[in-house]
Structures are given as structure tokens and as C-alpha cells.
Amino acid sequence: DLAGKRALVTGGASGIGLACAQEFAARGAHVIIADFNAEAANAAAAELGGEAWVADLADTAALDTLELDIDILVNNAGIQRVSPIEDFDPDAFRLILRLMLESPFLLIRAALPKMYERGWGRIVNISSAHGLRASAYKSAYVSAKHGLEGLSKVTALEGGAHGVTSNCINPAYVRTPLVEKQITDQAKVHGIPESEVVEKIMLTETAVKRLVEADEVASLAGWLVSDKAGMVTGASYTMDGGWTAR
Numbered sequence: 001d002l003a004g005k006r007a008l009v010t011g012g013a014s015g016i017g018l019a020c021a022q023e024f025a026a027r028g029a030h031v032i033i034a035d036f037n038a039e040a041a042n043a044a045a046a047e048l049g050g051e052a053w054v055a056d057l058a059d060t061a062a063l064d065t066l067e068l069d070i071d072i073l074v075n076n077a078g079i080q081r082v083s084p085i086e087d088f089d090p091d092a093f094r095l096i097l098r099l100m101l102e103s104p105f106l107l108i109r110a111a112l113p114k115m116y117e118r119g120w121g122r123i124v125n126i127s128s129a130h131g132l133r134a135s136a137y138k139s140a141y142v143s144a145k146h147g148l149e150g151l152s153k154v155t156a157l158e159g160g161a162h163g164v165t166s167n168c169i170n171p172a173y174v175r176t177p178l179v180e181k182q183i184t185d186q187a188k189v190h191g192i193p194e195s196e197v198v199e200k201i202m203l204t205e206t207a208v209k210r211l212v213e214a215d216e217v218a219s220l221a222g223w224l225v226s227d228k229a230g231m232v233t234g235a236s237y238t239m240d241g242g243w244t245a246r
């Protein structure tokens with residue numbers, strides 16, 4: 001049902017982004033994998049019969065004049081840094097804000113004119129439980145995700161009259177390379193062994209005691225970009241095992 005649609009997925013070479021690209025491609029979309037990991041982006045594009053756009057999306061000045069001809073945009077590229085505020089590297093804070101808030105703004109800005117022209121568009125912002133709740137030691141990430149929630153809602157209000165929807169997906173911890181890399185840092189900052197991080201830190205708030213799988217997130221993204229979801233906009237859909245029910 002996505003035949004003829006062009007879908008751009010940032011960070012599409014790994015984890016949740018790759019799962020979204022696979023979901024869209026399986027339904028006939030032409031996928032554009034935007035990622036700075038050239039090798040992985042090219043491999044994913046080849047596997048899915050799409051194209052790779054190799055770019056550092058934190059280099060936001062380069063996106064100021066961009067024009068995109070796409071029907072679906074998934075703002076997904078993201079990184080994590082875990083450190084108390086007083087030790088938090090200011091450059092890491094700025095990098096996270098650029099990649100995870102400024103760049104989504106610039107990509108939405110670049111995509112809307114063509115979406116408005118066609119009277120149809122779907123924007124899916126991969127936020128997080130941390131778009132709705134805070135955790136210690138994640139000042140940049142939590143700030144960026146809370147900002148993304150606001151950007152998504154404003155996009156929904158402006159896009160509504162043009163057939164363009166914008167929504168957030170808010171997963172708890174998903175089994176991806178991003179989370180696997182974080183285990184070492186979490187162990188250090190909380191002073192516990194790495195083997196205890198998943199249970200003691202990552203699953204404390206959830207009622208369902210397991211990690212989310214990337215293809216579960218992609219199935220929700222797949223529904224949000226369908227025609228049936230045309231009345232769904234400005235929303236934030238949790239897939240967090242009950243975390244934010246608290």
C-alpha cells in the first residue's frame with residue numbers, strides 16, 4: 001500500500017531506523033536511508049532496493065537550504081550520552097541538540113512544501129519515554145526529546161489542513177546497538193556491574209520486564225504512515241511496557 005511513496009529515514013542504517021525502512025520497503029515504498037555510516041547505509045539501501053544519503057545530520061548548517069521530495073519522513077537518528085550535568089561536556093550537549101532537534105526541524109522544513117503540494121504527508125518522530133519522562137544523567141537527550149515533542153505538535157497543527165500528519169513514537173529501551181553501547185556507561189555512573197544494568201536500570205519503570213524489539217516500533221510507524229491513520233496527528237504513542245502509566 002506504499003507503492004509510489006518515497007520515504008526518508010534518518011539513522012536508517014541501524015536499529016529502529018533500519019526496521020522502519022524494512023517495513024516501508026516491504027510495503028512497496030522507495031526508501032532513502034540517511035545516515036553517516038556509509039557502509040551500513042549502502043548495505044541497507046542495496047538490501048531494500050532504495051538509496052543511501054550519506055550525511056552527517058548533526059552538520060545542520062548544510063541542511064538550511066535543503067529541498068526534499070518525499071512523502072514520508074522518519075526523524076530517527078539519535079545518540080546518547082550519560083553523565084551528571086556538572087560533568088556533561090557542553091559540546092556533547094550541543095551535538096545532541098543539533099542532531100536530535102535542530103536537524104528534524106530542518107528536514108521537516110525541507111519536506112513540507114512538496115507534501116503540501118501533493119496534499120499528503122506523514123512525519124514520524126522517534127521520540128522516547130524520555131520525551132515524556134526524565135531520567136538522571138541524560139540532560140541533553142531528555143531536553144532534545146522533550147523539544148521534539150513540541151516540534152511534532154506544531155508540525156501537526158500547521159500540516160493538518162494540507163493532509164500532513166506528524167506524530168511521535170515513545171518507546172522504552174529497545175534492543176539496538178545504541179542501548180548495548182549504553183550499558184557500560186550506565187554501569188559506571190550508577191556504580192553497578194554491567195550484568196545488572198538491564199534489570200536494575202532499564203527495566204525498573206516498566207510493567208513488562210523485557211526490552212522492546214525494533215520491529216515492534218516499526219510496526220507502529222507503519223500504521224502511522226498508513227491512510228487509516230489520517231486522523232491521528234499531534235499524538236505521542238507510547239510503546240513502553242507501561243513505564244509512563246506511573
Ligand code: NAD
Pocket residue numbers: 010011012013014015016017034035036037040055056057058059075076077078079099126127128129170171172173174175176177178179
Ligand atoms: P542505533 O544506534 O541503532 O542507530 C542510530 C543510527 O543513527 C545509526 O545508524 C547511526 O549511524 C545514525 N547516526 C548517528 N548519528 C548520526 C549523524 N550525526 N548523522 C547521521 N546519522 C547518524 O540507535 P537506535 O536505538 O535505533 O535509536 C534510534 C532512535 O530511537 C534514536 O532517536 C533514539 O533516541 C530512539 N530511541 C531509542 C531507544 C532505545 O532504547 N534504543 C529508546 C527510545 C528511543
